[in-house]
Each structure stands twice: as C-alpha cells, then as structure tokens.
Amino acid sequence: MKNIHKLSLHFDSKSLLHDFQNLLPDWEMHFNTQYYSGNWSGIPLRAAVDKNHTLSAGDESNTVFEDTEYLDKAPYLQEVLSHFKTPKQSVRLLRLTPGSEIKEHQDFGLGYFDGAVRLHVPILTNPKVEFCVEGENIPMTVGECWFANFNAPHSVANHGDTDRVHLVVDLEVNEWLQQLFEKEGIIDTEETPEERHNEEEQRQIIASLKEMGTDTSLKLAREMEEKISGA
Structure with a gap:
C-alpha cells in the first residue's frame, strides 16, 4: 500500500480561496501546543461532539461528529465534501503562518486498515512549505x-512569506473509498489487514528507535526501513 498519493480529484482554486476569505476572522489556535512552534490555527467545519476542543479530530471509535456553523458559510467547501461518498469525521481548515513549524509526530488510527483516512486539499501554500512524511517532502499545490x-512520522514547516492553509478531511473507510483507493492504485487488493498492521507496528518501532538517537538504534531503524521498502 502506498504511504503518499495524489488523487485524481482537483478542486477550483478561486472558489476555495473565496470560502477561506469568508472565514478569516474566526481562527482559533491549535490546542496541541507541544506539537508546534509559531502560529498553527484552525476552523472546525465538522467537529467531534462533546469535546473540549472543537479542533480535536476525535480519538475514539464511537466519536460522534456534526457540521458546525462555519460550514454553512462555505458553500464551495460543502461541494468539495460532497465528492466523498463516505461518512465524514473531522473536517477542518488548518493554517500555518510564515516561520511556523509542526514538529514531527504520528497520528495513530489514521491508516486505511484502521478504518479511517485523512486527505489534504491545499487552499494557500508557497514553494517554501516543507510537508514531510517519513522524511519525504510532498510538493502539494492549490486545489490538489x-x-x-x-x-507514519510527519512534519510541516512554513519557510515562506505567506500562510499555508489546508482543508483537512478525515473519512471513514467504506466500499466507495475502497473502490476509489483501488482505482487510484493506493492499495494492493491482495494485501491483507494483518500484513498491513504488521508493517504499522514495525514503523512504530522505527519511530521509537529514531527517538533514542544512539548509533545502534539509528542503524537498526535504517535496516528496518530498508526491509520494509524492499531495498
């Protein structure tokens, strides 16, 4: 299964920007302050019910989500969401200002075989944004x-002079999403959930080894990564 993939979907950049501008005054700082430096803020378009923080993506399988009043102000974003024929979980606009950084971390439970996936649609960005997943920089452009x-370990750094704003959509895995991912070549139809979970466990071990930072642990991490990639 691919860890990174640009879907064939593409959305109108002007319409995305129009809805973003309608919501400009309503940003709130992200609550995970240990995860970032600088200014990382967001607007919840669909949020977990009964959570202390409206930007929370929800961390339990029985979390209930509902649309917020902000989504009512964003007709084109509603149209974007209508393309995904599967239950939506958390839906947010997330903004990272110039000079800000989201530190490397992992969001466990957001894997295809976990039953949920996360998609990103850039609304504002610049060439100096570094969005890295497992050390690989993903050059995303507006509307993709x-x-x-x-x-997997991932991080974001905005080294540019303009904001980086993404629509971030968490989706439940259903038959429609499965067919989309098969069509896009993201998943291998012969790969079993057991095989994928085994790989996820190995990646968690690799992340722990890297955190240790010793010569031995880093060597073991590299060897495990090479084995997973088939190198």
Whole structure:
C-alpha cells in the first residue's frame, strides 16, 4: 500500500480561496501546543461532539461528529465534501503562518486498515512549505487532493512569506473509498489487514528507535526501513 498519493480529484482554486476569505476572522489556535512552534490555527467545519476542543479530530471509535456553523458559510467547501461518498469525521481548515513549524509526530488510527483516512486539499501554500512524511517532502499545490498515511512520522514547516492553509478531511473507510483507493492504485487488493498492521507496528518501532538517537538504534531503524521498502 502506498504511504503518499495524489488523487485524481482537483478542486477550483478561486472558489476555495473565496470560502477561506469568508472565514478569516474566526481562527482559533491549535490546542496541541507541544506539537508546534509559531502560529498553527484552525476552523472546525465538522467537529467531534462533546469535546473540549472543537479542533480535536476525535480519538475514539464511537466519536460522534456534526457540521458546525462555519460550514454553512462555505458553500464551495460543502461541494468539495460532497465528492466523498463516505461518512465524514473531522473536517477542518488548518493554517500555518510564515516561520511556523509542526514538529514531527504520528497520528495513530489514521491508516486505511484502521478504518479511517485523512486527505489534504491545499487552499494557500508557497514553494517554501516543507510537508514531510517519513522524511519525504510532498510538493502539494492549490486545489490538489492528497492522501498520506499519517500513522507514519510527519512534519510541516512554513519557510515562506505567506500562510499555508489546508482543508483537512478525515473519512471513514467504506466500499466507495475502497473502490476509489483501488482505482487510484493506493492499495494492493491482495494485501491483507494483518500484513498491513504488521508493517504499522514495525514503523512504530522505527519511530521509537529514531527517538533514542544512539548509533545502534539509528542503524537498526535504517535496516528496518530498508526491509520494509524492499531495498
């Protein structure tokens, strides 16, 4: 299964920007302050019910989500979401200002075989944004739609002079999404959930080894990565 993939979907950049501008005054700072430096803020378009933080993506399988009043102000974003014929979980606009950085971390439970995936649609960006998944920089442009396995280590740094704003959509895996991912070549139809979960466990071990930072642990991490990639 691919860890990173640009979907064939593409959305209108002017309409995305129009809805974004309608929501400009209503941004709130992200609550995970240990994850970033600088200014990382967002607007919840669909949020977990009964959570202390409206930007929370929800962390339980029985979390209930509902549309917010902000989505009512964004007709084109509603149209974008209508393309995904599967239950929506958290839907947010997330903004990273110039000079800000989201530190490397992992969002466990956001893998295809976990039953949920996360997609990114850039609304504003610049060439100096570095969005890295497992050390690979993803050059996203406005209007594109990207899938990544956010169980894997990932980070974002905005080294440019303008904001970076993405529509971030969490979706449940259903038959429609399965067919889309098969058509896009993201998943191998012969790969079993057991095989994928085994790989996820290995990636978690690799992340722990890298955090240790010793010569031995880093060597083991490289060897495990090479084995997974088939190098």
